[in-house]
Amino acid sequence: MRRQAPEPFLWLLFSSGGxxxxxxxxxxxxxxxxxIPLGVVTVDYEHLRAVVGxxxxxxxxxxxxxxxxxxxxxxxxxxxxxxxxVKSRLIIVICxxxxxxGTVLAGYVLFGL
Amino acid sequence: MIFPxxxxxxxPRWYRRRPSTFWxxxxxxxxxxxxxxxxxxxxxxxxxxxxxxxxxIGAGPAAFAAFVAWSGQPWMLVLNVVALLFVVLHAVTWFxxxxxxxxxxxxxxxxxxxxxxxxxxxVWAVASVLLAWLVVA
Numbered sequence: 001m002r003r004q005a006p007e008p009f010l011w012l013l014f015s016s017g018g019x020x021x022x023x024x025x026x027x028x029x030x031x032x033x034x035x036i037p038l039g040v041v042t043v044d045y046e047h048l049r050a051v052v053g054x055x056x057x058x059x060x061x062x063x064x065x066x067x068x069x070x071x072x073x074x075x076x077x078x079x080x081x082x083x084x085x086v087k088s089r090l091i092i093v094i095c096x097x098x099x100x101x102g103t104v105l106a107g108y109v110l111f112g113l
Numbered sequence: 114m115i116f117p118x119x120x121x122x123x124x125p126r127w128y129r130r131r132p133s134t135f136w137x138x139x140x141x142x143x144x145x146x147x148x149x150x151x152x153x154x155x156x157x158x159x160x161x162x163x164x165x166x167x168x169x170i171g172a173g174p175a176a177f178a179a180f181v182a183w184s185g186q187p188w189m190l191v192l193n194v195v196a197l198l199f200v201v202l203h204a205v206t207w208f209x210x211x212x213x214x215x216x217x218x219x220x221x222x223x224x225x226x227x228x229x230x231x232x233x234x235x236v237w238a239v240a241s242v243l244l245a246w247l248v249v250a
Contacts, residue, residue, distance in 0.1 A: 015214070017156075018203070018207050021156045021159075021200065021203060021204075022200075022203060022207045022233075022237065023204075023237055023241075024240060024244065025156065025200045025204075026197065026200050026201055026204060026237075026241065027241035027244050028244060028248075029159060029162075029193060029196060030197060031244075031245065031248055031249075032162070032163075032166055032248075033162065033184060033189075033190075033193030033194075033196065033197065034190065034193055034194065034197070036181060037181055037182075037184040037189070037190065038185065041249060043248060043249060045170075045174045045177050045178075047250070048170050048177070049171075051248070052167055052170045052171065061163065061167065064163075065160050065163065065164065068156050068157070068159065068160050069157065069160055071153060071156055072154065072156050072157035072160075075150055075152075075153035076153050076157075079147070079150040079151060079153065083137060083147055083150065084134060085131065085132070085134065102157075102160060105164065106160070106164055109164045109167055109168050110164075110167060
């Protein structure tokens with residue numbers, strides 16, 4: 001008997017992460033990566049601080065980070081597996097391990113654990 | 114052992130030729146597939162960028178100004194333009210596949226593909242406007 005594979009659970013994380021990434025990342029990257037550094041849009045620091053200081057914002061950002069990290073882990077694992085045909089277990093450890101490390105770092109940054 | 118092939122002493126092994134490492138450069142659809150899959154790298158980059166941003170905001174006005182100046186360097190702008198293109202590619206291809214992933218039924222009939230895709234674009238637009246309003250307002 002083979003034990004139950006964790007694949008469905010990982011796929012669920014990949015899939016929710018993909019949806020969250022598609023909805024939220026483009027506008028945030030456009031604003032903070034381009035519009036604000038180029039001075040096209042100006043933001044008020046105190047307002048940003050208040051938004052980020054809200055516990056609900058932090059909780060949502062933490063969820064976004066975790067889902068996006070596991071989305072990356074799962075997709076990148078298969079990009080390397082199918083694309084470059086690297087059939088090593090090491091890539092599995094690097095991908096999901098990286099996502100777990102990223103989750104801890106996100107918790108540290110967002111909640112100061 | 115991600116896709117274990119059922120092999121026993123009495124079963125023949127599959128004969129599979131290993132494709133070239135760069136099999137995906139042969140066709141445009143393969144190239145697009147690999148680019149779409151690579152979008153995940155930029156999703157991960159965004160998480161790093163977001164956490165640096167949050168840390169800078171928490172550290173005070175000077176740290177935030179330094180973060181904005183750092184983001185304004187040419188190499189960072191180029192990186193974020195590339196990241197934005199990849200993330201948009203991810204979003205568009207994700208929405209295009211959504212009807213295959215979700216089968217919705219309304220009044221006993223399957224919701225047409227184009228309606229599911231349109232709903233995704235609508236949510237994307239609303240979420241973008243709300244987020245922009247939250248940041249800039």
